[in-house]
Amino acid sequence: MSILIKNGRVVDPANKIDAVNIQAQAATIIDAAGKIVASGIIDIHVHLREPGREDKETVASATAAAAKGGVTTVLAMPNTHPAMDCEDNIKLLQGIIKKSALVNVLICGTLTKERLGQELSDIAALKKVGALAISDDGCSVDSDTLMLEAFKKAKQAGLLTVCHCEDKKLSGKGVMNLGFNSTRLGLRGISNESEYKRVSRDIELAAKCGAPVHIAHVSCRESVDIIAAAKKRGVKVTCETAPHYFALTDEDIVDYDTNMKINPPLRAKQDVAAIKAGLKNMVIDAIASDHAPHTENEKDIEFDRAEFGKIGLESGLAISIMELIEKKILSWQELVNVLAVNPAKILGIDKGTLSVGAQADLIVIDAGKEFILEKKSIVSKSKNSPFIGRRLKGLVEYTIYNGKVIYQG
Amino acid sequence: MKEKVKILDQEGINRAIMRIAHEIIEKNKGSVDLCIVGIRNRGVYIAQRIAASIKQIEGVDVLTGALDITLYRDDLALASGQPLVRKTEIDFDINDKNLVLVDDVLYTGRAIRAALDALIDFGRPRSIQLAVLVDRGHRELPIRADFVGKNIPTSKKESVEVHLKESDGSDEILILEKE
Amino acid sequence: MLWTRKDLLGLEYLTPDELQLILDTAESFKEVSTREIKKVPALRGKTAVNLFYEPSTRTRVSFEVAAKRLSADVINIATETSSVRKGETLIDTGKNIQALKADIIIMRHNCSGAANILARSLDISVVNAGDGWHEHPTQALLDIFTLKEKLGKISGLNVAIVGDIAHSRVARSNIWGLTKLGAQVTLCAPEMLIPPGIEITGAKISNNIDEVLKNADAVNVLRMQFERDEGAAFPEQLDYFKKFGITEERLAKAKKDIVVMHPGPINRGIEMSSGVADGKNSVILEQVTNGIAVRMAVLFLVSQAKEAKG
Numbered sequence: 001m002s003i004l005i006k007n008g009r010v011v012d013p014a015n016k017i018d019a020v021n022i023q024a025q026a027a028t029i030i031d032a033a034g035k036i037v038a039s040g041i042i043d044i045h046v047h048l049r050e051p052g053r054e055d056k057e058t059v060a061s062a063t064a065a066a067a068k069g070g071v072t073t074v075l076a077m078p079n080t081h082p083a084m085d086c087e088d089n090i091k092l093l094q095g096i097i098k099k100s101a102l103v104n105v106l107i108c109g110t111l112t113k114e115r116l117g118q119e120l121s122d123i124a125a126l127k128k129v130g131a132l133a134i135s136d137d138g139c140s141v142d143s144d145t146l147m148l149e150a151f152k153k154a155k156q157a158g159l160l161t162v163c164h165c166e167d168k169k170l171s172g173k174g175v176m177n178l179g180f181n182s183t184r185l186g187l188r189g190i191s192n193e194s195e196y197k198r199v200s201r202d203i204e205l206a207a208k209c210g211a212p213v214h215i216a217h218v219s220c221r222e223s224v225d226i227i228a229a230a231k232k233r234g235v236k237v238t239c240e241t242a243p244h245y246f247a248l249t250d251e252d253i254v255d256y257d258t259n260m261k262i263n264p265p266l267r268a269k270q271d272v273a274a275i276k277a278g279l280k281n282m283v284i285d286a287i288a289s290d291h292a293p294h295t296e297n298e299k300d301i302e303f304d305r306a307e308f309g310k311i312g313l314e315s316g317l318a319i320s321i322m323e324l325i326e327k328k329i330l331s332w333q334e335l336v337n338v339l340a341v342n343p344a345k346i347l348g349i350d351k352g353t354l355s356v357g358a359q360a361d362l363i364v365i366d367a368g369k370e371f372i373l374e375k376k377s378i379v380s381k382s383k384n385s386p387f388i389g390r391r392l393k394g395l396v397e398y399t400i401y402n403g404k405v406i407y408q409g
Numbered sequence: 410m411k412e413k414v415k416i417l418d419q420e421g422i423n424r425a426i427m428r429i430a431h432e433i434i435e436k437n438k439g440s441v442d443l444c445i446v447g448i449r450n451r452g453v454y455i456a457q458r459i460a461a462s463i464k465q466i467e468g469v470d471v472l473t474g475a476l477d478i479t480l481y482r483d484d485l486a487l488a489s490g491q492p493l494v495r496k497t498e499i500d501f502d503i504n505d506k507n508l509v510l511v512d513d514v515l516y517t518g519r520a521i522r523a524a525l526d527a528l529i530d531f532g533r534p535r536s537i538q539l540a541v542l543v544d545r546g547h548r549e550l551p552i553r554a555d556f557v558g559k560n561i562p563t564s565k566k567e568s569v570e571v572h573l574k575e576s577d578g579s580d581e582i583l584i585l586e587k588e
Numbered sequence: 589m590l591w592t593r594k595d596l597l598g599l600e601y602l603t604p605d606e607l608q609l610i611l612d613t614a615e616s617f618k619e620v621s622t623r624e625i626k627k628v629p630a631l632r633g634k635t636a637v638n639l640f641y642e643p644s645t646r647t648r649v650s651f652e653v654a655a656k657r658l659s660a661d662v663i664n665i666a667t668e669t670s671s672v673r674k675g676e677t678l679i680d681t682g683k684n685i686q687a688l689k690a691d692i693i694i695m696r697h698n699c700s701g702a703a704n705i706l707a708r709s710l711d712i713s714v715v716n717a718g719d720g721w722h723e724h725p726t727q728a729l730l731d732i733f734t735l736k737e738k739l740g741k742i743s744g745l746n747v748a749i750v751g752d753i754a755h756s757r758v759a760r761s762n763i764w765g766l767t768k769l770g771a772q773v774t775l776c777a778p779e780m781l782i783p784p785g786i787e788i789t790g791a792k793i794s795n796n797i798d799e800v801l802k803n804a805d806a807v808n809v810l811r812m813q814f815e816r817d818e819g820a821a822f823p824e825q826l827d828y829f830k831k832f833g834i835t836e837e838r839l840a841k842a843k844k845d846i847v848v849m850h851p852g853p854i855n856r857g858i859e860m861s862s863g864v865a866d867g868k869n870s871v872i873l874e875q876v877t878n879g880i881a882v883r884m885a886v887l888f889l890v891s892q893a894k895e896a897k898g
Contacts, residue, residue, distance in 0.1 A: 180785025186700035186722030256701030302699035480630035
């Protein structure tokens with residue numbers, strides 16, 4: 001089947017194209033006049049929750065949400081039940097994906113068995129069965145020796161290590177960013193230090209053995225500085241941030257909105273500024289949603305007891321357009337770089353471009369379209385979005401995955 | 410639009426209060442064991458003026474107090490506005506006293522009912538008598554005044570306003586016609 | 589000035605006028621407790637539920653007395669946090685109480701923000717009787733009421749708050765309330781017990797108790813809870829008393845009529861000496877008495893606001 005998208009503004013930084021396309025014949029014709037046509041978003045930090053917590057989300061519901069958000073490839077984090085720490089478990093997930101995924105789902109294996117930080121997973125076996133990266137996301141391996149060992153094994157296997165950087169001895173029982181706002185709300189704080197010290201350590205260990213390292217969900221200014229310095233001296237480090245780290249601050253948690261309880265936490269204004277600057281000067285390579293679905297039972301409770309995390313597959317693009325394009329932080333070329341081109345490079349997959357002959361994963365965006373995010377319109381099984389009720393701008397009109405229209409707005 | 414008719418001026422009010430003072434003394438055979446308690450707000454000022462008049466006549470200081478009836482009102486739950494709770498100040502023992510309760514306007518009688526309830530919480534006076542500057546009729550409870558400054562027959566559409574120097578800057582009683 | 593809030597969650601949320609209205613109303617209510625019959629029918633037929641997730645005798649009893657003096661019916665529910673975790677959620681508990689047609693929930697909870705969460709989920713009134721480290725509005729109101737009674741005003745006063753500021757809801761509520769009413773607050777504690785950013789409220793910070801006492805019109809001494817295990821660093825007990833304890837010797841160098849307050853219960857010999865606790869500057873028992881009037885005012889106002897709305 002052929003689809004023709006005409007009159008749209010094609011943004012394809014990989015091929016240095018930013019122009020209006022006019023083309024010939026096809027079976028399906030999408031008139032994209034006034035719209036943006038770009039590669040599908042590659043979201044390298046997503047919690048699908050299946051297997052194990054199908055009450056929160058499933059591969060089917062998450063990939064439907066992805067399609068609605070213009071995401072055509074996701075990297076599934078391994079903290080499922082069971083965790084993706086062995087061949088069998090990954091095969092189990094692959095079976096589910098084959099049956100019910102609407103978009104491309106890639107799998108991240110665990111660094112350590114059951115993500116306990118005690119004993120390494122069989123990293124070579126994870127690679128063999130098809131994992132694209134390894135991570136203990138949600139936890140950081142405390143032991144320096146074990147972490148160094150992990151980097152070595154990952155390098156041998158040719159796998160990328162994704163690091164959740166948090167020193168739990170420092171973050172402790174904290175539930176939000178440490179500062180005036182944690183003081184005024186009477187909540188235990190999480191310092192920047194608990195993040196950046198671990199960023200620093202992981203980069204040092206990776207550099208020691210020459211393994212590539214990817215820092216997940218960068219939230220604070222010091223982390224950005226440390227990564228910038230490491231890049232400068234040639235360390236193979238990449239990193240991502242999430243839309244909430246440039247759209248929200250800890251000041252937004254005014255009335256104990258548990259959908260704003262996230263780990264790492266929403267930080268201060270200076271951190272948001274540093275994240276935006278990091279995106280602009282390419283220290284931060286990618287934007288990923290850190291889509292973390294939780295049920296109402298786990299969120300509609302006391303702030304201290306609520307789970308960490310928010311959903312983000314459906315709102316990430318709109319938030320990025322509002323905060324980065326509208327506020328003139330990034331150009332469309334630069335935005336597509338961090339949403340698609342760079343994530344593909346980080347994972348080493350042949351995607352993120354509109355090159356002739358490439359798999360047709362692309363989206364048509366009405367960048368000026370405003371809408372109010374309503375709870376009932378959320379496709380994800382969980383509704384824990386801090387943006388519910390807010391006026392957002394930038395709607396996906398079409399999501400085309402592998403040449404097929406999988407979502408139409 | 411409201412049309413105002415002045416019923417009493419400063420002199421009229423003074424005369425009415427002086428007459429009430431005389432009647433109180435006459436009825437209680439002097440001022441022994443007498444005390445006067447005004448209902449907030451204007452009742453308190455009238456009570457003080459009555460006490461001053463009694464002092465003029467008898468040369469005796471009569472005990473006076475102030476009663477806030479907000480917490481006893483039977484329309485607390487219905488009130489559309491928000492009643493302000495003010496201080497009750499009765500710094501003497503009311504047991505076995507002849508107590509004169511004072512209010513500006515007697516209308517439905519409900520405020521007096523609330524005041525009686527409140528007073529009973531303070532003790533057991535030998536008697537409670539009621540003095541009002543204006544009785545405008547339309548009682549909803551079996552209550553009557555012992556001392557009345559002026560009887561003013563009104564319709565329910567009208568309202569009576571008592572202005573006193575202490576609270577309103579001038580002494581006058583007006584009838585207002587609601588359209 | 590119209591009271592429009594169905595809840596009292598914290599003093600941070602109130603305007604100076606609203607604070608003043610509570611204090612004025614409390615002044616009227618104070619007289620009720622001096623009567624032979626200490627009861628008015630203002631909340632007759634209303635039901636107040638004391639929902640306490642944390643053990644507390646004095647605050648619970650104070651609220652119970654206040655509600656009863658207003659003729660409300662009072663139901664006490666004390667719940668162990670541990671069992672709650674497995675069972676009913678806070679919001680479910682609240683909705684059940686609402687379904688019983690209660691009118692006011694007075695809640696003490698160990699989690700900051702619990703009262704905010706409950707209040708936004710219910711139509712009935714919620715009065716915060718202390719939530720985590722967040723706020724304890726009625727305690728601060730009674731402190732301020734007592735201070736005003738003693739010194740005649742709040743605006744322009746220098747008020748010191750001494751002790752574990754970081755983990756104190758009493759400190760936070762006092763800082764908001766006093767600052768809004770124009771007092772200068774100075775916090776005095778070891779550095780580890782000063783929470784980050786607190787100076788943004790306008791409070792000054794010092795670790796020299798003698799200096800602070802020299803200028804203070806009043807000192808509010810917080811209870812030191814050394815037994816609390818929050819994983820936080822705590823000073824050594826004797827060392828704390830030596831450096832920050834309020835003693836007769838220290839007080840001798842302060843203003844002659846300095847007002848000494850304590851939210852209770854006192855750890856004698858830890859945050860203040862017995863001589864100070866029982867001394868002429870101490871208003872600790874008056875605070876307890878004033879607590880009734882302040883809580884009556886709060887219960888009355890929140891219930892009136894609801895009526896005015898509905």
